[in-house]
Structures are given as structure tokens and as C-alpha cells.
Amino acid sequence: MSGDVWFTILPDGESGVAAARLLRPWATETIAHHSGRPWLLGSWPDGLVTVGAAGARRVAVIGRCPVTVEALSARARRLRDIADVEAVAHGLPGSFHLIASVDGSVRARGTASGVRRLFHARVGGVTVAADRSDRLAAVTGAAPDERLLAAHLLASPLPYPLDDRCVWQGVEALPSFDSLLIDADGRVRTQRWWTPPEPQRPWREGVPAVRAALTAAVGACTADGGTVSAELSGGLDSTSLCFLTAHEQERTRPAGAKLVTLGWRSLDPENDDAAWAARAAARLPGSEHVTPAPDQWPLWYSDLPALTGDAVPTDEPGPWVRDGARMAALCRLMTGRGSRLHLMGGGGDELFSTFPSHLHDHVRRHPLAAYARIRTQRASQHWPLGQLLRQLADRRTFGQWLAAWAQGLTAAGPSSSALVRGAPSTAWGVESRMPPWATRDAAAAVRSLLREAAESAEPLAPQRGQHTALACVRTGGRGLRQLDQVTSRRGLGQAAPYLDDQVIEAALAIRVAERSTPGRYKPVLAEAMRGIVPDDVLRRHTKGEYSTDFHVSLRHNRADLVELFDGSRLGRAGLIDDAAVRASLLGVHPTPEGLRSLSSSLGSEIWLRARPAHIRPPSTAITEGAP
Structure with a gap:
């Protein structure tokens, strides 16, 4: 449908x-x-x-x-x-x-x-x-x-x-x-x-529950038979889903079962995602593997004018518009091969990695173990000691942290230079800043929202590490919801089995500090997939980086972006300064950090432009006499 x-x-x-x-x-x-x-x-x-x-x-x-x-x-x-x-x-x-x-x-x-x-x-x-x-x-x-x-x-x-x-x-x-x-x-x-579960289970004891929950989640995707498709980026999260899907199809043999995987190549020749995806694909002989040619897989920010009519299907703004042309290509390629549902690896990072905020909890509960972990990670990532110690000494409550975030909403963010490496934040979350093109009125509005929340909001869990994981799971869930609204409109539903309730419960019941180990990449997921994903594929410990794709995409689509923010709806509403957006788009950005907020502003602008088209009832509706 x-x-x-x-x-x-x-x-x-x-x-x-x-x-x-x-x-x-x-x-x-x-x-x-x-x-x-x-x-x-x-x-x-x-x-x-x-x-x-x-x-x-x-x-x-x-x-x-x-x-x-x-x-x-x-x-x-x-x-x-x-x-x-x-x-x-x-x-x-x-x-x-x-x-x-x-x-x-x-x-x-x-x-x-x-x-x-x-x-x-x-x-x-x-x-x-x-x-x-x-x-x-x-x-x-x-x-x-x-x-x-x-x-x-x-x-x-x-x-x-x-x-x-x-x-x-x-x-x-x-x-x-x-x-x-x-x-x-x-x-x-x-x-x-x-x-949310209390994170008290040792990781080895938690692995069977994770395996069972993830198997059931994927089984819910394949139960109706037919063709399903899946992202195969080469990363551990998507690769595990592909092998688990093939395993479930082989085990239950639903009618007409078939797996189609999709992998696209980064424009960066140093990105090894494609090599690992090819290695995984070679071990899935019963599946069809699709690797789009460059003319089949658009750049980020492509075909933006096509989204400014009535083609925005989401009920709230979202950064997915950056990938709007890619979503259209995904639907075309996968539905053309009969897929009814597309699986993606969203949620894997949130559940099977640890965020730096867990160190704040770890150093108070297990100081000797925390010291050993901090020493190892500091040596490999060159964190400044004084800055890290100040982070770990922070005793602000969640409400106090929200109030401080509101106060610093327009402050300059950390340096984006690749040569300057700071210690990671161990606070309750990421203190996002307003983009440089936001107006004072926009900043004041957000500041008021945060201050109101600071008066009564409670953290999602008492421990910072567990709270951060839950907050990121919710962010990922809402992002998937929007993608599903986009692709379902074209006949292809989206699924992220890692974000199913039972998988979340099984993963977050494991002790926060044990969800990752220095020197091992996502040990809980790797052990849960042992015997399903080949050992040589599980040994990957790197992750692809996509700044080259950002720079190339921005260069090719800069003119459309500049035009889009000329007389923008956000500008008319007094929320952004169009001239400031244009200056940022035409500026030099050694890293993507300088335009981190572009996708959000772009999503809000296109969403606003499409709103009038969504207030008219469609012609196909229940007749008046229906119950």
C-alpha cells in the first residue's frame, strides 16, 4: 500500500x-x-x-x-x-x-x-x-x-x-x-x-537474553514470508542483522522467503565499509546483493526542489530530508526486487557501545576498574587530563545540567579543528548549541523550553551512562519513525530490530561499563551472534567515516541549498537569518562540524513549505454512512 x-x-x-x-x-x-x-x-x-x-x-x-x-x-x-x-x-x-x-x-x-x-x-x-x-x-x-x-x-x-x-x-x-x-x-x-531495567547483569550472563530477543525481533520481520531487504553497510550492526535474517529464513522457511541486501560505497577510498560488506556478502550465498552504481545512488542534499511541494510525509520536521533522494532510490531498488520490509541497524551503537558519561558513574562505583579503563582510553585517544578530571568531578543534577545547557545555548562550541582533541563530556547528555544562523528570538524560545524542563524533568535513569543510552535510543526510535513514514508511503516499511522493546530490555539490563571493553568492539553483540555471523566477519573493530561524502555532496548541491534559504519560511517566522545561512553555506568547513545543524534547519524549512498540502482530506475515504 x-x-x-x-x-x-x-x-x-x-x-x-x-x-x-x-x-x-x-x-x-x-x-x-x-x-x-x-x-x-x-x-x-x-x-x-x-x-x-x-x-x-x-x-x-x-x-x-x-x-x-x-x-x-x-x-x-x-x-x-x-x-x-x-x-x-x-x-x-x-x-x-x-x-x-x-x-x-x-x-x-x-x-x-x-x-x-x-x-x-x-x-x-x-x-x-x-x-x-x-x-x-x-x-x-x-x-x-x-x-x-x-x-x-x-x-x-x-x-x-x-x-x-x-x-x-x-x-x-x-x-x-x-x-x-x-x-x-x-x-x-x-x-x-x-x-527501564536496572543494569545489574554481568555481560556474559546477558548474552543469551540478547540473542533470544534479537532472534525474536528478526523473526517478527520474516514471519510473513516473501522478500525482505536489509542494509549491509559492512558494520557489525547491519551485518549481524543480515546473517540473522538469513538464519531465520533458513530455520523457519516461510513462504517465498528471500533476502536482498543493499550496500552503497562511500566516496572516500580509505573507507573500508565496502570491503567488509563484500566479505559478508560472500558468506550469504542464498541472498541477492545490490550495490548501486554511482548514478543510482544520489549524493546527500540531492533533488531538494522535489521535496518543497507536497512530498513531505512526516508529521514533524526531521533531518531525513538530507537523504530524501537516497530514500527514493532505496525504495525503487528494493521494491523493484519485491521487498516488503527493509531492515536497518539503527540502535546497535546505542545498546552495545558505552557513552563517555558512563565513566562518571564507573569512577564512583568501581574506582580501581575505572582508573584502569580511563588510563587505557586516555593513552589511545590523547584526552587532556585536567579537562577530563573536571568532567568527572561534576556533581550537577539533571535539572541543574539542563539549566546550564539553557544558559550556554548560544555559546561557541568546542573547537572543530581535527588537530585539537578534547576530553569527552561525561555530562547527562550532549549540550547542542543553536546554529549560528538562529535569531535571538529563536534562542530565547529554546532557552525558555529548557528552563521549564529543568524545573521538573527527571533523568531516564539514575546513572548517567544508562540515562544517555536511553536518551539516544529514543532519538534513534523517533528517527526511524520518520524514515518509516517516508518509505512506507512508497510501499517499503522500515524496521530496526535493535529498537524492539524486548531487545532494549535485554541489552540495557547488562552492566553499563561491561557493554564495551577497551580492545574489543561491541563484545555483547559479537558474542550474541557467535555461530550465526562468521568469526572472521565478527573480528571487525573499525567504523567507516563519511566526511568526504559530506564535502562532495555540499559542493555539488550548494547552489540548491543557497536558493532554498533565500526568502525562507523559517526566516519569515523570525527563527533564522537567511543571510547567515548563506554565509555558512558559502564558507570553508574543514570538517562537517561547522554545518552540523544544517540538516535540522533544512528539514524544518522543507517541512514548513509542505504543510498546506496536508490539510485537505484525500478523495478516497469512508463514506458518510460507515460506522
Whole structure:
């Protein structure tokens, strides 16, 4: 199915019927409560929604999950009340929204990573939830929130804790760890459904759980048979998924099973990703391997004018527009070979590496082990000792760190010179700066958002290392969500098995400091894949670098970029200075750091230009008499 995929969730009352009338012009599908009133309304392909029913109890799984109607109905029979939903759904693999309707009450949630999200708003006097914020914005007439648009100049998807805010006025984003409860009268409250695991398991004890969870996640991708495709960059994350996919297809032999892998070559002759991808491909003889020729694989920032019409399918701004032409090429190459789903390695770095912030925890819990690790890493990476010690001595709470981030929002960032190497930050997260072309008003708006968050926001976990991993998982989840919105519109869904809830739980239950070891690259993932991925492929410990691709892409597409920011929508809104953007684009950038915020600003600009095209109902919709 091509076109936007979306759904709304309605309360089981007369007020929900009234709200459904307002939504019908956009919808092509509907599913009813036991009462006969509309429950789920939207537009989706066959197989995306599975509903189990037992009397007045309904449980729906929307997304990627190999559960059958019969099995889900058996689970529904175990429901005593709405509070039992998580218990009866326990163990279901995949990535999906979970929604229940029991005796007039509705409970709904997405995924911990935010790959599956929910939003809610008042529609016709009643609370309605949806997986796309723009559907709620369209029916309520909401306009973009300029403070949130300013925040998207920092990074998009937004960093925690701003990522729990919605870019549309009057539309609320449901925090990814919470579920939404709606009663028959349309009143709403939230309840925590997921709590991050305590990272207490030794890494060797955690490996079997990681292997089992990752196998189940990939199995959820291959269960429907047919052709699936997968990224094969040459890195350990994507390579592991390719071998695991082939292994699952061979083990379960679903109908018409086939694997197609996609690998593209960097423009940097020193980048060894392609060599490792070729080595892996040679060990996957039953699969088809696609390596696009240069004229089949566009540069970053290509074909930007094509995105300034009504072709932006995401409900919020995102940096994916840098890769818009590549996403189109990906869909063309993979759907042309019959692929229905494309697997990518997003989430692997977040789960199976450690961030420098873990050193702040490690030095307090295990000072001798931390000292040995710091000494080894400092020797290999030349960290300045004084700067590192100041980082480790920092005792700010999460709220104090947010307040300091707000204060330094427009300060100059670290030197981007390749010759100047500083110690890594061990703070609660990355203190993104406003780009040099942001206006004072934009900076003031973001500063106010951060200061408001500093008053009440809590870290995602007490330890900085675990908090940082979770924050990055959420950022990756929201990024995948946008990519899926882009490619699903062209008939190719996106999946990142590392970001499935069960994989996240298994990986983050392992002690933070043991997720990586100096001298070994991603030891947990490597051991989990032992016997599935060939040993010689698992021995890779390097990672490709793409600054050459950035420079070449910028040089070839500079004129289109400059033109795009001539009289920009962001400039008209008072959020950026077009002349400053132009100066940056025409300047000299020895490294990509000087234009790190370009993709976010570009995504926001193109998103704004495309908005008017998304407020008109399509011509294919449920007829007025439908339930």
C-alpha cells in the first residue's frame, strides 16, 4: 500500500461517534468497539492491524508482530479489566502499538523507543488519540508551535526532554514510557507502562537474553514470508542483522522467503565499509546483493526542489530530508526486487557501545576498574587530563545540567579543528548549541523550553551512562519513525530490530561499563551472534567515516541549498537569518562540524513549505454512512 498510513483511537461513547464524523473524510478503514461505535479509524494496509476479541473485550496490535487473530483472542479472554492489558500481551515480539477496549474503557501505548508513538487532542469536545500528530492537527485546525520549531533547529528528532513535546499547538505527545487511558466520556489520564531495567547483569550472563530477543525481533520481520531487504553497510550492526535474517529464513522457511541486501560505497577510498560488506556478502550465498552504481545512488542534499511541494510525509520536521533522494532510490531498488520490509541497524551503537558519561558513574562505583579503563582510553585517544578530571568531578543534577545547557545555548562550541582533541563530556547528555544562523528570538524560545524542563524533568535513569543510552535510543526510535513514514508511503516499511522493546530490555539490563571493553568492539553483540555471523566477519573493530561524502555532496548541491534559504519560511517566522545561512553555506568547513545543524534547519524549512498540502482530506475515504 502506498500513501500515508495512520490511525486514530476513539472512546466508546456518543462523543466518540461525533469525533469520528470529523475524521471520516481522511479515513479508509474502521474497526468498532463491542458496542458497535467506532474504535479505530484511519488508513492502513492489510495485515498491519490484528484484533483479538472475547465478548466485550478487544485487543489490537498495530505494527510488526507475528500474532494471529486466534492467539490474540485467547489472550483477550484472560482480560479481567483494562489494567491487565500489559500482562496478557507479555512476550509478544516485534514493534507495535498495543490498544485495548474493555467495558467502555480504552488503553493505548506505543513502544519504549518511540518508534511507535501516540498523540492526543480534543476533537469535537472529546479526547482522541492518533499515531500521527498531523492528523489531529488537521482536524482541529492547529498551527505549528514556533517554540518547538525553534527547538528543531537544535537537533531533530528533538533531544530529551524536549522530545516529549509536540510541534503542533493543542496536540499533546504521549511520553513513550506511558500509556493513555480514555474513558467512555472522553476523559484522559496517563499511566506508566514501561520502566527501564536496572543494569545489574554481568555481560556474559546477558548474552543469551540478547540473542533470544534479537532472534525474536528478526523473526517478527520474516514471519510473513516473501522478500525482505536489509542494509549491509559492512558494520557489525547491519551485518549481524543480515546473517540473522538469513538464519531465520533458513530455520523457519516461510513462504517465498528471500533476502536482498543493499550496500552503497562511500566516496572516500580509505573507507573500508565496502570491503567488509563484500566479505559478508560472500558468506550469504542464498541472498541477492545490490550495490548501486554511482548514478543510482544520489549524493546527500540531492533533488531538494522535489521535496518543497507536497512530498513531505512526516508529521514533524526531521533531518531525513538530507537523504530524501537516497530514500527514493532505496525504495525503487528494493521494491523493484519485491521487498516488503527493509531492515536497518539503527540502535546497535546505542545498546552495545558505552557513552563517555558512563565513566562518571564507573569512577564512583568501581574506582580501581575505572582508573584502569580511563588510563587505557586516555593513552589511545590523547584526552587532556585536567579537562577530563573536571568532567568527572561534576556533581550537577539533571535539572541543574539542563539549566546550564539553557544558559550556554548560544555559546561557541568546542573547537572543530581535527588537530585539537578534547576530553569527552561525561555530562547527562550532549549540550547542542543553536546554529549560528538562529535569531535571538529563536534562542530565547529554546532557552525558555529548557528552563521549564529543568524545573521538573527527571533523568531516564539514575546513572548517567544508562540515562544517555536511553536518551539516544529514543532519538534513534523517533528517527526511524520518520524514515518509516517516508518509505512506507512508497510501499517499503522500515524496521530496526535493535529498537524492539524486548531487545532494549535485554541489552540495557547488562552492566553499563561491561557493554564495551577497551580492545574489543561491541563484545555483547559479537558474542550474541557467535555461530550465526562468521568469526572472521565478527573480528571487525573499525567504523567507516563519511566526511568526504559530506564535502562532495555540499559542493555539488550548494547552489540548491543557497536558493532554498533565500526568502525562507523559517526566516519569515523570525527563527533564522537567511543571510547567515548563506554565509555558512558559502564558507570553508574543514570538517562537517561547522554545518552540523544544517540538516535540522533544512528539514524544518522543507517541512514548513509542505504543510498546506496536508490539510485537505484525500478523495478516497469512508463514506458518510460507515460506522
